[in-house]
Amino acid sequence: MSDGSDNVIQPARRRPVTLRDVAESAGVSVATASKALNDQGRMTAETRTRIRAVALQLGFRPNGLAQSLLRRRSFTVGLLTNDTYGRFSLPVMAGVSEALLDNGVSVFLCNVEDDPRLGQMHVDAMLEKRVDGIIASGKRLDRHLPVDLSNLGIPVIYAFTDPDPNSIAFVSDDEGGARLAVEHFVALGRRRIVHVTGPETFEVVHQRAGAYRAVLAEQGVAPPQVLMGAWSEGWGHQAVARLFDAPGEKPDAVFCGNDQIARGVVDALRERGLRVPEDVGVIGFDNWEIVAAATRPPLTTVDMNLTALGREAGLTLLSLVDGKAVEPGIRKLPCRLVVRQSCGRPPGG
Amino acid sequence: MSDGSDNVIQPARRRPVTLRDVAESAGVSVATASKALNDQGRMTAETRTRIRAVALQLGFRPNGLAQSLLRRRSFTVGLLTNDTYGRFSLPVMAGVSEALLDNGVSVFLCNVEDDPRLGQMHVDAMLEKRVDGIIASGKRLDRHLPVDLSNLGIPVIYAFTDPDPNSIAFVSDDEGGARLAVEHFVALGRRRIVHVTGPETFEVVHQRAGAYRAVLAEQGVAPPQVLMGAWSEGWGHQAVARLFDAPGEKPDAVFCGNDQIARGVVDALRERGLRVPEDVGVIGFDNWEIVAAATRPPLTTVDMNLTALGREAGLTLLSLVDGKAVEPGIRKLPCRLVVRQSCGRPPGG
DNA sequence: GATGCTTGAGAAAACCTTTTCTCTACATAA
DNA sequence: TTATGTAGAGAAAAGGTTTTCTCAAGCATC
Structure with a gap:
């Protein structure tokens, strides 16, 4: 006292x-x-x-340490990512964690930003702690993490990031996702569908644009029009200005490269007195709830199923750890269209 | 072959x-x-x-496992959270990780949602793996994680979540943050300042409203007006309707409980032809970049410094692990005002 | 020449658990 | 009675490292 x-x-x-x-x-x-x-x-x-x-x-x-020492298995994996805000990594992480928790496996989350030094430190730490395997994740499918994960002596799985050659990878099927969106528009009777998307430096921009063009060609609807810009609301605004100030027929549908662009598009349309979805339908990409659900009207958007992707990655890593052989290659996992209110109903519905 | x-x-x-x-x-x-x-x-x-x-x-x-076994120290900590989308947890995590990486400590990220069973599983897994300590984090300062962390036999630190009595906790100083915002308005010459915030079921709503009222009283400006609602853009819209449709003098400043409300307020003001910041100044809370920076004009907002908070939590946990004694209690860490363009400049500036 | 100190290096215990091997006691079969 | 078998339990090794203790050799001192 x-x-x-x-x-x-x-x-x-x-x-x-x-x-x-x-x-x-x-x-x-x-x-x-x-x-x-x-x-x-x-x-x-x-x-x-x-x-x-x-x-x-x-x-x-x-004492798990003693058990691990003996079993030569730490029941621990590392999740490497450079997605600081977790927009893509967190759903992946959720899936991984979900798949592994039941097996008693815990996950080290390591954010390496884009810093090779940081990456090396995290990898070293994980190797010393004898993680059973590593999942590499990220925020872009066409940018490699700032670390070399080949020849680590432990299994590595790539999930939503640029994989090493001859490795095992899970990525989203962006072409499929884009098809979903455009076909949805077509089914709804929209005919003048434009695509407003991100910078041309992104691989997915071309994949999605390619699928968009393909669907239009298959369905024989109006010629494609792709506007590449930034991944921002601001660009969505600008794109609407460019599209609707131009002479000639106006679009009746806008397929956007992400939800932020879509948000910008919807807001800009409203400011011009155009109704969504009556006059113009809008579809986004990513299903980033916080944006998609807050938009008025709430956005119909393509969900990349990242949690499922993480789960697959986790389970596959477990297989490798258990000594099972897995064919290398890139697995594209299907996207899914989340229908909200920015497209209207099919004519018959 | x-x-x-x-x-x-x-x-x-x-x-x-x-x-x-x-x-x-x-x-x-x-x-x-x-x-x-x-x-x-x-x-x-x-x-x-x-x-x-x-x-x-x-x-x-x-082999870190062998070393840990001998040293009785795993160089591993667990970060428990129920913040699925990582909006608050990820900055905290970043700070923790930053503080610990240099010491060779890795972090298990464990999302327990609000599920006691999940919480227990994660805690069990961490204890078996002999984590050196646990950091409990969350998304609300007045809700406890669905797990009992008392008497675990290892050090526990609470960071941005409801702490156990007599524990060590780091939280944001919401009163201070609110003062920062309101005083900024006053210094700018605004006099009819209203506060649009979240549901009254949140403790922070009352803390911030209290500070708001206190500053108004101190400065002798117009009587306070607090509107409580939801944490959403939609509520921001509604609040503007309510405030600006009413007869009498209109506000010249709106202090919002989070950035989403502020976003709604700014959009609604613009739709009414009111200029931000010329006619009405707006300040948000959270500095959630993705919202604050995308708003037109970009939001001035209160940043809770969660990364710094995480860093403090991490370092303090290290002290405990090293056997140093630390006084229990709740440490409130200061917020910081991030000035963008939604308030205008001070009259003299 | 005996004593003591220093230098360089190895033996062994410790950390905690799992697993294989061994051993004793007892019961059953020949 | 001897051989065989089995149930129940313990001894010991293994996993990889760190650390204390021990030891031998070389050298200086008295």
């Missing part, structure tokens, strides 16, 4: 109870104790339950 | 090179090898450099 030391938190580090403690307390050897707790070996049922009871009462928790 | 097995990735798991390998290859004992690599013990400089060279050449990397 009076020495003044009551008021500090001493890092309560009572010595964890070990198997030996359990064994001694139960009057058996550690070997027997271990076997009792792991349902191994032979002993009377009485011995087993007695040891179990003692362990429970003492609050015994096996 | 012909057995078809070339085309699968065998999980290349070559046996890692151990200290014993190094020792044998250098013709010394493991003890000597260990000491050579750790700059311990006595030996000729020649022996030391020779062993080092061998280790380097063999690509030796000490």
Whole structure:
């Protein structure tokens, strides 16, 4: 009360109870104790339950470090990413975590920004901690992480980032996603569909634009019109100005490269007195809820299913860790169209 | 070439090179090898450099599991959160990670949603893996994580979540943040300042409103007006309608409870032909870049410095792990006003 | 020449668990 | 009685590292 030391938190580090403690307390050897707790070996049922009871009462928790050392398996994986804001990485992480938690595997999250030094530090730390494998993730499918993950001696899976040649990778099927959007417009009877998207330096911009053109050609509707710009609301605004100030027929549908552009497009249309979806339909990309749901009207948009992608990546990594062989290659996982209110209903609906 | 097995990735798991390998290859004992690599013990400089060279050449990397087992320290911490989208947690995580990486500590990210079962699973996994400590984080200062972290036997720090009594916690100083905003308005010569904020069920709503009222009283400007609603753009719109449709004097400044509300307010004002910042100044809260920077004009907003908060939490946890004593209590860390263009310049500036 | 100090290096214990092997006691079969 | 078998349990090794202790050799001092 009076020495003044009551008021500090001493890092309560009572010595964890070990198997030996359990064994001694139960009057058996550690070997027997271990076997009792792991349902191994032979002993009377009485011995087993007695040891179990003692362990429970003492609050015994096996030391994972010792187990890992012996099993040569740490039940730990690393998730490397350069997606600081987690917009793409967090859904992937959620999927990975979900797939692994049931197997008792924990995930180190390592943000390497775009800094090779940071990347190396994280990789070194993970290797020293003997992670069972690494999942490389990111924010662009055409930019490689600032680290070399080949020849690490442990399994590596690429998820939503630029993979090494001959590795195992999961990416979104951007062409498929774009098809979904454009075909949805066509099914709704829209005919003058334009595509407003991001910078031409992005690979996905060309993939999606290609699919967009292909669908228009297949369906025999109006010639394609692709406007490349930035991934921003501002660009959505500008694009609308350019499209609707031009002479001639106006678009009745805008397929946007991401939800922010779509948001800008919707706002700009409203400012011009055009109704969404009645006059113009709009579809976004990414299904970034916070943007898509806040737009008026809420955006119909393409979801890349990143959580499912993360789950696949996690499960595949587990297979590799378990020694199963997996064919290398890039797996494209399908997107999904989330229908909200920015497109209107099909004519017949 | 012909057995078809070339085309699968065998999980290349070559046996890692151990200290014993190094020792044998250098013709010394493991003890000597260990000491050579750790700059311990006595030996000729020649022996030391020779062993080092061998280790380097063999690509030796000490097994962290073995080290941890011996040192009773895993150089690993867990970050628990229920902030699925990472809006608050990711900045905290970034700070934590930044503070710890230099010390060779890696971070398990564990999203427990609001599910006690999930929380328990993650905590169990972390305890088995012998994390050195846990940082509990979240998305609300007045909601507790769905797990009991008292009496875990390892240090726990709370960062931006509701702390246990008598624990160590770091939270944002919401009163201070609100003062910053309101005083900024006052300094700019605004006199009819209203506060549009979130649901009254949030503790921070009352803290910020209290500070708002206090500043108005201190400065002797117009009576306070607080509108509580939702944390959404939509509510920002509605609030503007309510404020500017009412008879009497109109506000010349709106202090918003978050950036989304502010975004809604700014958009609604523009739709009414009111200019921001000339006619009405707007300040947001959170400095959620993606919203604040995309608003036209870009939002002046209160930043809670969550990365710094995470850094403090990380460093404090390290102190505890190192056995230093730390006083329990809640530390409020200052916010910071990020000035963009939604308030105009001070009259004299 | 005996004693003590220093230098360089190795042996062994410790960390905690799992697993294989060994051993004792007892029961059954020959 | 001897051989065989089995149930129950413990001893010990292994996993990879760090650290303390021990030891031998070389050298200086008295």
